[in-house]
Amino acid sequence: MADVLRSLNLLETLKESIEKSNISDIRDALEDMLISRINIAVSGERSVEKATFINSLRGLSQEDEEAARFPSSVASEELAVNSNLKHPDFRLWDLPSFPSDPSFEAEDYIERFKVLRYNAIIITFSESPSANSVAVWREARSLQKETVYFVLLASMKDTEKTLEVKKAASLEVLKSEGVPLPMVFLVQPSALEKLNFLKLLEVMRGDLPEIRAHALLLALPTFSNSLVTQKKDAFKALVWAAASLSGGVSAIPVPLVASMVDATVAVRILTKAQISLCLDDESLQRLARQRGLDPANLKALRTCALSVEISKSEVKRRLAEAEKETSSMTTRLVELAMPRHARSVSRSFTIMLQALNNAIDDMGADAEKVVAMVTGEGQ
Numbered sequence: 001m002a003d004v005l006r007s008l009n010l011l012e013t014l015k016e017s018i019e020k021s022n023i024s025d026i027r028d029a030l031e032d033m034l035i036s037r038i039n040i041a042v043s044g045e046r047s048v049e050k051a052t053f054i055n056s057l058r059g060l061s062q063e064d065e066e067a068a069r070f071p072s073s074v075a076s077e078e079l080a081v082n083s084n085l086k087h088p089d090f091r092l093w094d095l096p097s098f099p100s101d102p103s104f105e106a107e108d109y110i111e112r113f114k115v116l117r118y119n120a121i122i123i124t125f126s127e128s129p130s131a132n133s134v135a136v137w138r139e140a141r142s143l144q145k146e147t148v149y150f151v152l153l154a155s156m157k158d159t160e161k162t163l164e165v166k167k168a169a170s171l172e173v174l175k176s177e178g179v180p181l182p183m184v185f186l187v188q189p190s191a192l193e194k195l196n197f198l199k200l201l202e203v204m205r206g207d208l209p210e211i212r213a214h215a216l217l218l219a220l221p222t223f224s225n226s227l228v229t230q231k232k233d234a235f236k237a238l239v240w241a242a243a244s245l246s247g248g249v250s251a252i253p254v255p256l257v258a259s260m261v262d263a264t265v266a267v268r269i270l271t272k273a274q275i276s277l278c279l280d281d282e283s284l285q286r287l288a289r290q291r292g293l294d295p296a297n298l299k300a301l302r303t304c305a306l307s308v309e310i311s312k313s314e315v316k317r318r319l320a321e322a323e324k325e326t327s328s329m330t331t332r333l334v335e336l337a338m339p340r341h342a343r344s345v346s347r348s349f350t351i352m353l354q355a356l357n358n359a360i361d362d363m364g365a366d367a368e369k370v371v372a373m374v375t376g377e378g379q
Helices: 010-019 023-034 048-057 106-112 131-142 160-176 197-207 210-219 225-250 257-276 281-291 295-299 312-325 329-337 340-375
Strands: 038-043 080-082 090-094 120-125 148-153 184-187
Touching (some): 038 210, 048 090, 090 210, 131 148, 197 210, 210 225, 210 257
Parallel strands (some): 120 148
């Protein structure tokens, strides 16, 4: 991973890089954000709820060919990996349940299933956490693994009242097992926008290194307006990196290099944005199957051309439009604020920033309309 991403504030690091003309750092940062890996382990008894939870994290329904199944085809004592075709660098590992055997050794479980290699571990249960699951939590924490979370998965028969009773009982179990400041997150496996999943995501993103938190956010399906906003902010950090790269390249005296870099990088960013915001045809079809909707109704909500298809011609059109819009006012501001040798850099930066940010906003507006229909808020 590039050193540029080891700071606590990505944008501040990028700003510092462009000020120092560290083009290689900016390029590395952009690549790390576009291709960022994350591995999440989901442990606990294999059940319909657990399979549904894993599928929801991948934006799948039970009907999808690559969906996790229950009963699982994998032996109960073995782990299973669930990849994501849309986000190949996001993997969910289905770890076996914790045996009730009193001779259970948490160290052996951690070693056998390589628990420490995952970026985060979610310990699931449908009633209350077992003593052995707490033992694994405690062992992982003793090995400096902070990103371990307890999740109570709601079943079809659960009501709001029964879930609160189960949560209270689970917290008591954790307290009795010596867990300081215990936290249990309630999750509705088939509808992640409900209950506590967004709170869990907030906590996880705060605990993970920034580049992993970024990868998790962009790989998750979009099922709430708050996620749309967070994804837009993440992509605008990507845009800042791209604009910084554009500004740096534009200072290199090679004809047409900057414009080619701008269009190529912009296509990569917007393609990732389209998939992350679940606006491409395949994602909308999957979402429709998952929620029992007509995919044609979801597709009809897209009014931005880039939500439907990412084409280099549309990207170039937006860059040219941004250049026209910034030709007078921006040029004057750059001349006043920047030394002569840096004016071309600042102008290219501004054009790229404006064009891509506007595109992200337009695509985000379409994603919000899709979320409203999927969650019923638009009805």
